[in-house]
Amino acid sequence: MTTSKFSRYTGSRIFWFLFGLGLGGLGLWSGLRQGLVGETLIGLGLVLVGVQGLLRPVVLTRAGKIGKEEMMRDVSVGSEVLHGMLSLAMAGLLIAGFVLKYVIKM
Numbered sequence: 292m293t294t295s296k297f298s299r300y301t302g303s304r305i306f307w308f309l310f311g312l313g314l315g316g317l318g319l320w321s322g323l324r325q326g327l328v329g330e331t332l333i334g335l336g337l338v339l340v341g342v343q344g345l346l347r348p349v350v351l352t353r354a355g356k357i358g359k360e361e362m363m364r365d366v367s368v369g370s371e372v373l374h375g376m377l378s379l380a381m382a383g384l385l386i387a388g389f390v391l392k393y394v395i396k397m
Contacts, residue, residue: 300366303348311341329392336384343377 318334321327347367367374 300348304345307344307348308341311337311339311344313341315339315341327392329388329390329395332384332388332391334388336381336388339377339381339384343374343381346377347374 315334315337318330318337320334322329322331322334346369
């Protein structure tokens with residue numbers, strides 16, 4: 292894993308990491324404290340959003356100037372498989388959490 296890419300877009304990386312960690316941590320804590328499975332899964336999914344944002348930040352300023360693939364190679368830390376697995380886990384946890392919280396009321 293190339294860590295020299297962390298020095299690029301540091302502000303965006305920190306923002307998304309703190310955003311995911313903050314909201315996810317609050318959801319995780321609240322879900323565990325109240326025994327709500329849905330809230331806990333949503334919290335875990337948001338923590339993964341923060342990790343994904345740290346490894347592959349959302350950079351809006353350069354999105355129109357260069358191709359998406361080139362930009363992702365330029366700023367991403369980690370393999371495509373890692374990012375794919377993080378995305379699947381994140382989506383699965385968030386969808387399951389929302390279904391359990393709002394549809395099944397757990």
